Amino acid sequence: MEKSQLTRSEPDEYGHWGKFGGRYVPETLVAPLEELTKEFLRARHDNDFWQELNQLLRDYAGRPTPLFYARRLTAHAGGAQIYLKREDLLHTGAHKINNALGQVLLARRMGKRRVIAETGAGQHGVATATVCALFGLRCIIYMGAEDERRQALNVFRMRLLGAEVITVHAGTRTLKDAINEAMRDWVTNVHDTYYLLGSALGPHPYPLMVREFQSVIGREAREQILSVSGKLPRALIACVGGGSNAIGLFHPFIADEEVRLIGVEAGGRGDSLGEHAARFHMDAKSGGGRIGALQGTMSHVLQDANGQIATTHSISAGLDYSAIGPEHAFLHDNRRAEYIRSSDSEALEGLELCARLEGIIPALETAHAFMPAIRIARELSRDDAIIVNLSGRGDKDVQLVADLKTR
Amino acid sequence: MSRIRETFASLKRAGRGGFIPFITAGDPDLATTERLLIELAAVGADIIEVGIPFSDPVADGGTIQRASERALRNGVTLRDVLTCVARAKQHIDVPIVLFSYFNPLLSFGGERLANDAKEAGVDAILVTDLIPEEAHAWTETLIQFELDPIFLVAPTTSDKRLKQIARQARGFIYAVSRTGVTGARDEMTNDAEALVKRVRSVSDLPVAVGFGISTAEQVRQVWNFADAAVIGSAIVREIEKFAGFPDLVNRVGQFARSLLESPETAKSHSSRD
Numbered sequence: 001m002e003k004s005q006l007t008r009s010e011p012d013e014y015g016h017w018g019k020f021g022g023r024y025v026p027e028t029l030v031a032p033l034e035e036l037t038k039e040f041l042r043a044r045h046d047n048d049f050w051q052e053l054n055q056l057l058r059d060y061a062g063r064p065t066p067l068f069y070a071r072r073l074t075a076h077a078g079g080a081q082i083y084l085k086r087e088d089l090l091h092t093g094a095h096k097i098n099n100a101l102g103q104v105l106l107a108r109r110m111g112k113r114r115v116i117a118e119t120g121a122g123q124h125g126v127a128t129a130t131v132c133a134l135f136g137l138r139c140i141i142y143m144g145a146e147d148e149r150r151q152a153l154n155v156f157r158m159r160l161l162g163a164e165v166i167t168v169h170a171g172t173r174t175l176k177d178a179i180n181e182a183m184r185d186w187v188t189n190v191h192d193t194y195y196l197l198g199s200a201l202g203p204h205p206y207p208l209m210v211r212e213f214q215s216v217i218g219r220e221a222r223e224q225i226l227s228v229s230g231k232l233p234r235a236l237i238a239c240v241g242g243g244s245n246a247i248g249l250f251h252p253f254i255a256d257e258e259v260r261l262i263g264v265e266a267g268g269r270g271d272s273l274g275e276h277a278a279r280f281h282m283d284a285k286s287g288g289g290r291i292g293a294l295q296g297t298m299s300h301v302l303q304d305a306n307g308q309i310a311t312t313h314s315i316s317a318g319l320d321y322s323a324i325g326p327e328h329a330f331l332h333d334n335r336r337a338e339y340i341r342s343s344d345s346e347a348l349e350g351l352e353l354c355a356r357l358e359g360i361i362p363a364l365e366t367a368h369a370f371m372p373a374i375r376i377a378r379e380l381s382r383d384d385a386i387i388v389n390l391s392g393r394g395d396k397d398v399q400l401v402a403d404l405k406t407r
Numbered sequence: 408m409s410r411i412r413e414t415f416a417s418l419k420r421a422g423r424g425g426f427i428p429f430i431t432a433g434d435p436d437l438a439t440t441e442r443l444l445i446e447l448a449a450v451g452a453d454i455i456e457v458g459i460p461f462s463d464p465v466a467d468g469g470t471i472q473r474a475s476e477r478a479l480r481n482g483v484t485l486r487d488v489l490t491c492v493a494r495a496k497q498h499i500d501v502p503i504v505l506f507s508y509f510n511p512l513l514s515f516g517g518e519r520l521a522n523d524a525k526e527a528g529v530d531a532i533l534v535t536d537l538i539p540e541e542a543h544a545w546t547e548t549l550i551q552f553e554l555d556p557i558f559l560v561a562p563t564t565s566d567k568r569l570k571q572i573a574r575q576a577r578g579f580i581y582a583v584s585r586t587g588v589t590g591a592r593d594e595m596t597n598d599a600e601a602l603v604k605r606v607r608s609v610s611d612l613p614v615a616v617g618f619g620i621s622t623a624e625q626v627r628q629v630w631n632f633a634d635a636a637v638i639g640s641a642i643v644r645e646i647e648k649f650a651g652f653p654d655l656v657n658r659v660g661q662f663a664r665s666l667l668e669s670p671e672t673a674k675s676h677s678s679r680d
Contacts, residue, residue, distance in 0.1 A: 014540055024509055024536045026466040027572075028586050031563035170472065176463065183465045188587040190563060293509045293536065294463065306484045307514025308462040 009254050009327060009336075015204020017330035023203040024293040029183075032190045037205040039110050044212065049105065056101050057216065060134070061091045063098075065217075067224035067387070072357040073374070080234060080380035082373060084390040085221045085249065088362065092127050094392030095217060095245045096198060100127035102213035104135055107194035114138045114189065117196045118182040120147055120175030120241065121318035121365060122154025123392055124198030129163035139163040142181040146173040147317040153396050172311045175241075175321045179295050199242025200325035203296030207326050214248025221387055222252050229385050235260040235376055238389035239368040240339065241277070241318050243325035245391035250337060260338065262376065263328060264368045266314035267341035273302065277312035278341040279324045280332055291329075294322065299329040315344035316364035316397075342368040351394060351401065363392035364400070409555050410502045410530045411578040414453055415613040415634055425635025426626070427615055428642050428663055429456040429506060431474035433483030435650040437491045443646070444495035444503075446660040451667050452501055456533070456637065459488055459507035466508075466535045468590030470640040473647060485515050489527040496528035504531040504557060504578075517545060521552035531555035531578045539568075539575045546575050559583055560606060562598040573610035580606055582633065584618045591621035591641045600632045623666045638666060 119125030617637030
């Protein structure tokens with residue numbers, strides 16, 4: 001491994017971060033992936049593209065988002081100052097819109113009129129339905145039946161926005177199965193269809209492209225924290241499902257070796273394989289730490305001894321996924337980033353704490369980051385700062401939390 | 408020359424198109440799979456593709472997805488499939504191609520798999536989600552163990568990639584008849600014929616066409632321009648329909664035979680010779 005690849009964390013031309021990433025897809029998808037890569041690389045160096053995207057991010061989505069000093073959370077932790085990067089204030093309620101806007105501009109440049117996407121918690125589905133409405137494109141969202149049940153509000157939002165929501169009954173009926181269905185749709189309709197993938201996952205160029213569109217989070221946060229505190233934060237903390245909000249926050253800090261990058265995986269309700277979604281949970285029965293090829297990319301994948309993909313569990317649909325984005329696998333194996341986990345009950349505790357102390361109800365996904373953030377803040381001094389990515393708001397989860405509390 | 412090349416050479420000498428049925432191993436159970444392999448060989452299969460069940464078959468339509476699910480519910484593993492093939496191979500001589508997604512193979516280990524597959528009597532391995540750019544080490548391992556790496560080409564594959572794929576492929580090239588997942592379709596498109604022509608311009612390897620072929624008529628159509636037809640979902644659908652019937656194996660055999668039975672079948676196809 002060359003040092004420069006680690007400090008820049010750039011993949012090679014086939015999308016490999018070390019042994020991770022790449023393209024593990026049926027041959028039919030290679031041509032559209034190459035076409036997409038070419039268009040993305042062109043757009044990446046095109047000022048007009050960025051001008052249009054930045055204007056939409058500002059006027060439509062509401063960027064820049066504030067970096068908010070969480071005074072009462074900080075006092076509660078009794079250590080480092082805790083700052084919240086307020087992605088929850090964006091239009092549609094989560095960071096997902098950053099990527100959806102970037103990719104819809106690519107779809108338009110490529111002349112695609114039909115957009116498909118998968119969604120877990122529904123936030124990416126809502127963001128995609130939103131940008132399709134904005135540009136008058138046909139929109140089809142695949143969502144697992146189990147996720148539809150726990151995120152019913154978002155299903156209704158997508159339909160209001162004019163999207164067709166297709167329920168996926170296969171497999172575990174969650175995000176993984178929705179991605180399978182979206183990939184089957186794409187392989188069938190490749191000529192007129194744009195697949196707007198929502199996380200830093202899948203075959204090249206998606207992990208790179210989604211990171212690029214989400215890195216605005218980290219770029220803003222870096223500037224904001226330097227301007228309020230005059231120095232870099234000691235740690236960044238973000239929840240990790242596929243890992244798009246985390247990589248978006250982390251990436252602009254990768255060369256700042258003194259900044260700890262901490263991803264929080266879903267610890268679920270137990271340590272056994274099937275009871276969590278912690279891909280780096282490496283004790284014998286948890287099944288983490290194994291490398292595999294899933295849905296187009298090589299990464300850490302929860303699987304059984306025979307290479308069948310394991311079922312996962314998380315209270316939050318958005319973290320309930322068996323693999324992690326390949327760049328996270330790379331940062332983990334090179335020890336640039338650390339990955340810890342938060343259980344279902346810790347996530348609920350984090351959600352309530354944030355609601356009561358700061359008047360902000362975070363999404364259940366995001367809520368996984370709070371209890372670890374408090375522990376980390378506690379180990380640091382009052383002069384230090386840490387940033388938690390408040391990646392989404394919790395309106396969508398209120399019903400679920402209410403049901404859990406009355407049970 | 409590999410067993411698969413020998414098979415295609417003798418088909419060519421006989422002026423016949425090849426018949427390649429596909430079944431998912433362990434659907435409905437491994438004992439039946441073993442009997443199905445023997446039956447398919449008896450009714451005229453030239454090569455048989457054996458699908459390794461996988462939890463997330465993104466390239467497959469509903470029929471083969473369900474077959475995979477049934478097999479996995481029975482706890483079928485790659486090791487079991489190899490044992491099943493080895494047992495069937497005591498009775499039949501037809502070349503066997505394993506058809507799999509990459510992850511179960513990766514989990515088993517490349518060299519170990521190549522060694523054990525060869526011992527079980529497997530002749531070739533096709534990995535649905537492994538493209539040449541990612542396959543170099545894999546291809547070398549297979550060749551080292553005298554197994555043919557089979558690659559897919561699709562209507563969307565550029566001429567430049569066709570050349571690249573042809574360089575890594577051995578045995579035959581599998582042309583996907585259309586963009587889409589596996590599954591029986593009523594109509595054949597012209598995509599397949601155009602694709603086979605493009606493959607022939609860059610490679611001397613035999614070409615088999617699959618995805619969507621389900622009738623005797625479509626098989627004959629394919630034989631007009633390609634060396635063999637692969638029939639997957641249509642056969643798996645029969646297995647699904649008659650699962651639990653005591654005469655399942657006979658019924659599937661009859662269906663397979665019906666795909667070959669036609670006055671046209673015996674006629675040599677003139678496009679190549």
